[in-house]
Amino acid sequence: MATALQLSTLGHRIRHHRLAHGYTLDELGAVVGVAGSQLSLIENGKREPKLSLLQAIALATGTDVSDLLSAEPPNRRAALELELERAQHSPVFRRLGVPPVKVTKTMTDETIEGVLALHRELQRREREAIATPEEARRANTELRLRMREQGNYLPEIEKLAEKQLKAAGHSSGALTHRTVSIMAEQLGFELIYASDLPHSARSVTDLENGRIYLPPASIPGGHGLRSMALQAMAHRLLGHTPPTDYADFLQQRLEINYYAACCLMPETASVAFLAQAKKDRNLAVEDFRDAFGVTHEAAGMRLTNLMTEHLGIRLHFLRVDGSGAISRVYENDDLPLPMDVTGSVEGQMVCRRFAARSAFAEQNRTTEHYQYTDTPSGTFWCSSQTGTTSAGEFSITVGVPFDDARWFRGRETQKRATSTCPDEACCRRPDADLTRRWEGKAWPSARVHMQMFSPLPRGMFPGVDDGEVYAFLDRHA
Known part of the structure; x- marks a missing residue:
């Protein structure tokens, strides 16, 4: 079955060749053996012709079937009409509930171009308004x-x-x-x-x-x-x-x-490296990082791609900023993470007891820090390292359930913490004695994060200024 657009294109091409040979609908119909009204339906894309009829039309108009079936519009007017038909069938236009414009013989090309310009602007705005923050x-x-x-x-x-x-x-x-x-x-x-x-x-x-x-x-x-x-x-x-x-x-x-x-950490070589480290009970993010010359974060994230699939180890990965907010996350080991009503984790404050936050208190920032954390979902072993960018501090954490800690360097750590989050009493609710002492007697000046007021980036490629990109390309063309 041909699509509506294919039938419309075919109809335009038949009409083009009919008119080029000076036939009316009835005249061509008489030559090919069908009523002119039937040809009209075909030319308007309302009916799909049989191959035998197409062959007769091609013979009568001095062309061939392959030319009639071409996907190219036969002329500029046909191209405009087909583009308008395509635009008026788009979901963006149909959602408006506006009746489509019917093209007539007396409608000028300029009028169709004006309507098409409105459709293009509608599509452009649809691409820009790519999502609300909640979406x-x-x-x-x-x-x-x-x-x-x-x-x-x-x-x-x-x-x-x-x-x-x-x-x-x-x-x-x-x-x-x-x-x-x-x-x-x-x-x-x-x-x-x-x-x-x-x-x-x-x-x-x-x-x-x-x-x-x-x-x-x-x-x-x-x-x-x-x-x-x-x-x-x-x-x-x-x-x-x-x-x-x-x-x-x-x-x-x-x-x-x-x-x-x-590409930076190829699967075959990476799995071989990790399998040997597991055999030696010496898995470590920093060794994996150094073996392939990548960042600590890249090595930690790559572990999430390979550990479960090839080594049968479930794990979690966290990138947390200096305030404790999660900026990047992955878990398949049931680590209890904070989330909002949409299920989103990014931007949520991680428990103060987690290694991802306690690592900021460590003096030596050049090595990994290890910790066991007891949670309502079980005990997890974690390895964390901190770093600093122009935007502030951050930590990178990779962790596994207690039973899998035996494969990692740092499993012998004596550092242990207990987290009862999401229970408010764990780390979100202030100490009762301190609350009684200071409640109503403190007035801090809040630090407002300007990203709270920033709109979600717009554009076909969110956050990218198309004007800047095009000007850049023009300078370097």
């Missing part, structure tokens, strides 16, 4: 839960990364910048380091000229140049198109990050 939180939560069910493991991307690495000649050790450049060249891209990148973009890909623009130095916070280049390439390799909504945007971001991690 974004829900989309993020749904994605996190979906990945939890999959063990945070994406086998197709793992295979794709190993294939690209092999093609570039990479076999072992840390991935070099040179190899990343070769991987880009094999996709038809040149890596260019530009000091004037738009402030809203980490990288910009020029699809027309085959260039990937990167900053001249790594971005603070662990966004290395290798990773940024690999993420830009991943969009092409994974066949991404402009995101249709915020959920699609988040899915694409997850996939490009996953691909970059697979």
Whole structure:
């Protein structure tokens, strides 16, 4: 069965050839053996003709069937009418409940173009208003839960990364910048380091000229140049198109990050390293990090992709800022985490007793700190390391249930804490004696976090200023 758009295009092409040969509907109908009214239905996309009729029409108009079946509009007027029909069948327009405009012979091309301009603006605004904050939180939560069910493991991307690495000649050790450049060249891209990148973009890909623009130095916070280049390439390799909504945007971001991690820490080599460390009962994030030359956070996140799938170990990962708010999270070991009514965890305050927060009190920030924490869901062993960026302090934590601590370095730690969260009495409710002493006698000046008032980033690619990007590309074209 042909689609409505295919039938409309076919109808336009039949009409074009009929008129080019000077036939009326009735005249052509007499030649091919059908009533003119039947031909009218076909030309208006209301009826699908049989192949024998198409062959007769092609013969009568001096063309062939393949030309009639072409997907290309026969002329500019037909192209305008087909675009308008497509726009008026879009979900964005149909949600308005506005009756579609009926195109007549007397309607000028300029009138159709004016209506189309309104449709294009409607589509543009729909792409910009990509999500409300609540929709974004829900989309993020749904994605996190979906990945939890999959063990945070994406086998197709793992295979794709190993294939690209092999093609570039990479076999072992840390991935070099040179190899990343070769991987880009094999996709038809040149890596260019530009000091004037738009402030809203980490990288910009020029699809027309085959260039990937990167900053001249790594971005603070662990966004290395290798990773940024690999993420830009991943969009092409994974066949991404402009995101249709915020959920699609988040899915694409997850996939490009996953691909970059697979390239920097390839599955085969990583699993071999981890399996040997487990055999030696000496698993450690810092060793995994140093073996592949990545950040502590990247190594911790990569563990979430591989540990459950290949080593049968459930785990959790937390990135927490200096105030105790969760900025990145993964768990499949039932660690009790705070969440809002939508199920969102990001932005929630983690328990003060967790290693993710107690690590900030440690004096030595260059090594991992270990802790056992008793919770309502059981006892967990955790390894935490802290760091600092221009935005402030943060900690990276990887932890496992008590029984799996035996595989990790640091299992002998004597540091232990007890958390009863989400019970308010654990760490959220002030001490009763202190409350009686100071309640009604204190007036702190609150520090307002300006992100509370920031709207969710808009645009086809949320948070990116299209005007800046286009001006940048024009400067470098």
